[in-house]
Amino acid sequence: MLSQLAPAAEAPSGALPPGMHVLERGWLSSNSVLFEEGDRLTVVDTGYVLHARQTAALIDRVGRGRPLARIINTHLHSDHVGGNARLARSGAVSIQIPAGGADAVRRWDVERLGYRATAQRCPRFGFDRLLRAGDMLRLGAGCWQVLAAAGHDPDMLMLYEADRRILISADALWEHGFGAIFPEIEGEPGFVEQRRSLDLIARLGPSLVIPGHGPPFRDAGAAVRRAYQRLDALQSSPERNARHVLKVLVKFWLLQVGQATVARLIEHFRQARYAHSVHQRYFANLTFGQMLEQTVEQLCAAGATVMEGPKVRSVDGAGTD
Amino acid sequence: MNQDCPREHPTGAEPESQTPVPSPCNSVCRMAPDGAYCVGCFRTLDEIAGWAGFDDARRRLVWRQLRQRKAQAGQSGGEQRC
Numbered sequence: 001m002l003s004q005l006a007p008a009a010e011a012p013s014g015a016l017p018p019g020m021h022v023l024e025r026g027w028l029s030s031n032s033v034l035f036e037e038g039d040r041l042t043v044v045d046t047g048y049v050l051h052a053r054q055t056a057a058l059i060d061r062v063g064r065g066r067p068l069a070r071i072i073n074t075h076l077h078s079d080h081v082g083g084n085a086r087l088a089r090s091g092a093v094s095i096q097i098p099a100g101g102a103d104a105v106r107r108w109d110v111e112r113l114g115y116r117a118t119a120q121r122c123p124r125f126g127f128d129r130l131l132r133a134g135d136m137l138r139l140g141a142g143c144w145q146v147l148a149a150a151g152h153d154p155d156m157l158m159l160y161e162a163d164r165r166i167l168i169s170a171d172a173l174w175e176h177g178f179g180a181i182f183p184e185i186e187g188e189p190g191f192v193e194q195r196r197s198l199d200l201i202a203r204l205g206p207s208l209v210i211p212g213h214g215p216p217f218r219d220a221g222a223a224v225r226r227a228y229q230r231l232d233a234l235q236s237s238p239e240r241n242a243r244h245v246l247k248v249l250v251k252f253w254l255l256q257v258g259q260a261t262v263a264r265l266i267e268h269f270r271q272a273r274y275a276h277s278v279h280q281r282y283f284a285n286l287t288f289g290q291m292l293e294q295t296v297e298q299l300c301a302a303g304a305t306v307m308e309g310p311k312v313r314s315v316d317g318a319g320t321d
Numbered sequence: 322m323n324q325d326c327p328r329e330h331p332t333g334a335e336p337e338s339q340t341p342v343p344s345p346c347n348s349v350c351r352m353a354p355d356g357a358y359c360v361g362c363f364r365t366l367d368e369i370a371g372w373a374g375f376d377d378a379r380r381r382l383v384w385r386q387l388r389q390r391k392a393q394a395g396q397s398g399g400e401q402r403c
Binding site: 024055255 | 352
């Protein structure tokens with residue numbers, strides 16, 4: 001077998017400092033990063049609500065039953081904070097969020113938090129401390145710098161440990177891509193911010209990147225180059241960005257429900273403000289339903305979904321492109 | 322939020338024959354009632370938690386094991402994804 005001739009690949013996260021664990025999840029839940037701190041634990045990001053029980057079980061298992069003391073969120077999207085409420089229920093847990101989200105979380109303003117815009121679910125949680133770019137956090141045995149990483153979300157933060165050059169990049173950089181640039185579809189800036197975030201990562205030159213989704217990776221330079229190319233393409237065609245946002249939203253929903261009729265899918269997205277924004281700005285020549293039918297066709301063409309009679313079904317392991 | 326995700330299982334290749342070995346996660350992420358394994362990917366908690374730190378040989382072993390578990394669960398009428 002060809003693969004046996006390849007050199008043994010050491011897992012990138014084999015280089016993690018003692019007491020730091022990457023819980024790699026799929027695309028519906030973000031990755032979580034767990035830090036052992038004596039007899040307590042800190043976790044960065046908590047996944048999507050539907051997976052919260054498994055998230056809690058993983059933390060309990062890896063943390064060997066030690067209590068969770070802190071939750072740190074890179075941003076407030078439903079796939080990064082969906083486990084907050086359940087995990088905080090277990091005891092005295094300090095929830096620490098980006099300062100830009102403070103008011104929206106305090107009022108639980110689902111409009112501003114984006115849960116209504118995306119028609120995604122997230123149980124309510126509070127916060128105990130606000131995080132700002134420039135803050136230093138002691139996580140496990142390391143000192144982590146809080147960095148601004150707008151683009152995908154205007155308030156998103158990353159965490160960087162300079163001694164070992166480890167970056168927790170949230171959705172600013174994955175091995176192949178980055179989180180959809182949502183702000184642009186409603187006329188808010190996002191491309192310029194995303195470029196700034198990539199510039200920052202390029203300057204840091206991390207030796208290990210732990211992304212919000214997908215496997216940890218070492219070659220940050222190559223990932224940043226791919227990300228610039230993709231950003232150039234999106235920025236030169238905002239319509240392409242809008243189509244991409246629709247594909248991401250539809251795939252995300254199908255990952256939750258498994259399959260649905262196209263009619264039910266269209267009905268679901270009537271609740272999603274982003275879908276209406278995209279419709280009005282970019283596809284006003286189509287009906288709302290036609291726009292989403294096209295999205296489903298594009299996902300099927302990409303192999304991310306498949307039609308089975310009147311139903312569209314999510315294909316395991318396949319993305320939106 | 323939200324993926325720009327690469328295709329994890331390109332058509333025509335068994336996941337465990339690829340390098341790097343892709344994650345078996347299919348976003349079901351729910352443990353069986355007895356907690357033995359995830360009803361979506363058939364990995365144990367230790368295999369999910371440890372995945373990011375496993376080398377490719379270990380990942381291939383996990384893929385082989387989860388196929389066996391899946392086959393056994395299918396025979397005994399175990400829980401399947403809808």
